[in-house]
Amino acid sequence: MHTWIVTVDHKKIGIMYVFMAIVFLVLAGAAALMMRLQLWAPNLQLLPPITFNQFFTLHGTTMVFFMGMLILIGIANFAVPLMIGARDMAFPRLNAFGFWATLFGGLLVYFSFVVPGGPPAIGWFAYAPLTEASFARGPGVDCWALGLIVSGLGTTTAGINFIATIVCMRCPGMSLRKVPFFVWVMLWTSIQILLVMPPLTAALVMLEFDRQLGAHFFDTQAGGSAYLWQHLFWFFGHPEVYILVLPAFGMVSEVIPVFSRKVLFGYEFMAAATAAIVLIAMGVWAHHMFAVGMSRPLDLFFAAATMLVSIPTGIKLFNWLATLYGGKLVFKSPMLFSLGFLSMFVIGGLTGIILACTPIDFQVTDSYFVVGHFHWVLIGGTVFGVFSAIHYWYPKATGRMLSERLAKWQFWLLFLGFMLTFAPMHIAGILGMPRRIYTYGPDRGWELWNQLATLGALLQAPSYLIFAYNLVSSLWLGEKAGDDPWDAWTLEWATTSPPPPYNFAVLPTVKSRRPLWDRKHPDDPDWKYE
């Protein structure tokens, strides 16, 4: 225990990040399940309205800031130094600071349970003036804002650390054109973190100044602007979606080639598309605000910019398909989740393009259609990608294989339960069901869709339990993994499983993007063709 608390080893910190994220996943998932049960039938009284509002606030905040970000940063923390042949992150102690700051921020948000008034009931994007002192009187909102400021500092230090690591610490021979694709994606994700986390911090500071010092930034009655909060929040909030999904892109870009037994198709185009997504994503935020009534040119600009993102994203999808095409596919659990990612993310992306059309957005904004859409992206994209990565790297982290049988149960329960939960939400949304209502009347025609969604949630729940059980039980029951169980090509598979604290006894030298292929096939190495 003590060694974990004082550790500055990137692998241990990465594992702690993942563990913490799973704890928060359970908390936020339980809140989601309670909300689904409350919506099972019209006029149920399982959760009081205020509790329902607090639950969806905590569910959203937790899933974005304390589950999604952490599990991605955690996996990258574990994998990136190994993949670039480094002994640790550039700043090991800063790395530990980032972890503990983020954990403290999460605890601060949950501390709101014991303050007068309880947790905030403001939604995860906390629109002003609902968050102002006159409307949210208890300190719950302060816990929320301060928790996000503190964890935001932690995330920013992680971003700085990733950039310094990837730019400065690559092993001899690994030029930036030869980094594993996941590493490239983490570089751009970190750049995005640096550009958008500080504006959120600034907005949260303004909110706290309003609440604690009597400033008026978002206080509309004293000349402040609730509209400014929306701009500032979404200037962070939309790129945040890409911070959540880009690492998943990187993860499946590692898994799909290995389990197709081919190189990643179109590495250079994939690399450019990643940069393009990050840059375009900085200019799309106000598509969350069409219904506010911005000017027509602004509506057009943000609609067009949003649709523009689909081009680099489409390039990626076609490259993954081309990687699969003609490959000798191996349907092990990491591959299953990557294929789940591919199929589901396309659908989530398509509903995104639908929502980018301003007139359609006017109709379905803040309805269950939107809820269905972003869960499709975040679970179909991020969660499937993360599960793929965990099943892929668990043998490296622990030296044991996860049970394939349990993994397949987990996959199919999640795949089916996920679709059953979120597909009906689109229909309920088109039928006019607003998001964030704690109940509804029997005459609205939404009952069937809500019951299907709740059944889906009940189907998903055991898949997460199976996953947790598999993670723990495989530590003892799993087969010994060996150094390279997947016959993979990147440097992390060149060291032992689990790797020693110093990762590599001798720093590796590489000549191509697949150094282990070169070693295994000296007769036909990659570097001749790159």
Next chain:
Amino acid sequence: MTMGTVETPIGTPQPATSRVVNHERLSRHKTGMVCFLVSESAFFSTLIMAYIIFLRHGDAGPTPAQTLTLPLVVLNTGFLLLSSFTAVLAERQLRAGNRPGFAILWAATILLGVLFLVGTAYEWHGLIHNHGLTIGVNMFGTTYYTLVGFHAFHVTVGVIALTSVLLVARKWEPQATVPLPVTLVSWYWHFVDVVWVIVFLVVYVVGR
């Protein structure tokens, strides 16, 4: 070829400790500092945007034109600009091997930073007591104290960092290159200086 390595290593095998960080292509400290300053720029850009958005918002006084006086702030700006010069000169003295010269110029940098903070405190005292301008009075007060206050906070952090460098510098062995802390802290100091130039232009020149 052994299985533990990928290819013949360059140079001699390194001792197997996790603390040894090897093969650094670029200075990770300098890269990290640049990244940190980029994130700081994003932070200040947001505060400056908010200031500009609320500029001349409503006519409830006190307004910038009624309250802000140029002579004081120009003097203050002079302190800060001069402090960037002394920091550069101090670095130059260090490179030339003149340790006392470095210490004097570095101390002058700290002194100028402190003078800037004293000037700000004097200005705020006047704003609060003579003009009744506080953070809650109007949008000008809200945005002004937040922006200028966060800058002053960064100057304070800078003064502490500069002082720490001065204190540990006494123990340094003579060396050919400029020690990293000197470089990194002066980068930070120049950054804070540049932010002030923008704040000065926005708040005191355009905004008045």
